[in-house]
Amino acid sequence: MQEGRRGLALGVAAYAMWGAFPLYWPLLEPGGALEILAHRVVWSLLTMGVLVVALGRTGHLRAIVADRRVRLLLLVAAVTITSNWTTYIYGVNSGRVVETSLGYFVNPLVTVLMGVLVLRERLRPWQWAAMGIGFTAVCVLTLDYGRPPWIAIILAFSFGTYGLAKKSADVGAVESLAFETAVIAPFALVYLVVLQASGDGHLTGEGAGHVLLLMSAGLVTAVPLICFGAAATRVSMVSLGLLQYLAPTIQFVLGLLVFDEAMSPGRWVGFALVWLALVVFTSEALRHRRRQLALAAEATTAA
Numbered sequence: 271m272q273e274g275r276r277g278l279a280l281g282v283a284a285y286a287m288w289g290a291f292p293l294y295w296p297l298l299e300p301g302g303a304l305e306i307l308a309h310r311v312v313w314s315l316l317t318m319g320v321l322v323v324a325l326g327r328t329g330h331l332r333a334i335v336a337d338r339r340v341r342l343l344l345l346v347a348a349v350t351i352t353s354n355w356t357t358y359i360y361g362v363n364s365g366r367v368v369e370t371s372l373g374y375f376v377n378p379l380v381t382v383l384m385g386v387l388v389l390r391e392r393l394r395p396w397q398w399a400a401m402g403i404g405f406t407a408v409c410v411l412t413l414d415y416g417r418p419p420w421i422a423i424i425l426a427f428s429f430g431t432y433g434l435a436k437k438s439a440d441v442g443a444v445e446s447l448a449f450e451t452a453v454i455a456p457f458a459l460v461y462l463v464v465l466q467a468s469g470d471g472h473l474t475g476e477g478a479g480h481v482l483l484l485m486s487a488g489l490v491t492a493v494p495l496i497c498f499g500a501a502a503t504r505v506s507m508v509s510l511g512l513l514q515y516l517a518p519t520i521q522f523v524l525g526l527l528v529f530d531e532a533m534s535p536g537r538w539v540g541f542a543l544v545w546l547a548l549v550v551f552t553s554e555a556l557r558h559r560r561r562q563l564a565l566a567a568e569a570t571t572a573a
Contacts, residue, residue, distance in 0.1 A: 277504020284497035289520025303360035308458035313488030318448035348450035354428040367525035373425025374518035400551035407543035414536030
């Protein structure tokens with residue numbers, strides 16, 4: 271019971287930190303999205319390298335390097351998480367925090383859709399209903415924005431692809447992220463060197479505090495990941511699935527109350543449809559799990 275409570279607290283901490291990211295990225299300006307991303311990748315690599323050694327995961331990392339299939343899957347993961355991070359930082363720093371929250375609200379539905387398209391999984395009727403409501407929501411928001419909500423769409427599909435690649439690779443979170451950042455870090459480092467040499471970089475010239483903030487991007491990436499990993503071993507997948515809505519909810523509230531972003535009536539309708547889709551999706555998943563557990567219990571009793 272105590273381990274369960276600790277796991278729940280760690281899960282809340284992880285998703286709360288992810289939800290609070292919109293407060294962090296503007297602190298790294300005047301750097302643009304690509305420069306901030308490059309710093310995040312470089313400092314994350316150093317942080318994850320220290321963690322791999324400290325946690326004794328060097329053997330696991332060597333196993334990843336030796337396995338061609340896992341390397342290819344994590345290469346896909348590295349590319350997709352890079353596009354996800356870039357889009358998210360751009361969205362936050364361009365005043366579209368509410369739209370970034372939409373991406374992570376929609377992500378569970380996109381993950382299910384990818385399971386159907388890629389893994390040939392079959393949907394149950396209420397899952398199809400949730401998908402239909404979600405599609406309607408995107409159409410409503412497209413009409414309201416006057417364009418598709420590209421930031422939300424890119425965030426949802428990039429993170430969905432990332433999750434699919436990581437699930438298929440089936441390796442530990444720390445060593446896999448270390449590998450992913452190692453793949454991208456050389457490009458990020460070259461970009462930062464060229465940017466600094468041309469006089470367009472912001473590592474220096476903004477004061478020591480700004481340098482420390484840029485360096486902290488590695489810790490900001492690693493700490494919630496560690497909390498999430500610790501929570502995943504202590505609480506059920508159902509609990510983790512429900513906790514995932516905490517981060518976009520915090521982002522949505524921040525967009526409204528802190529960043530004072532406008533919400534038109536059409537946008538409220540679109541978000542309401544998204545939330546309805548998630549209620550249908552989550553309720554159906556919980557009912558299905560209870561049925562499966564009941565059937566398993568009956569089978570055990572019969573045996």
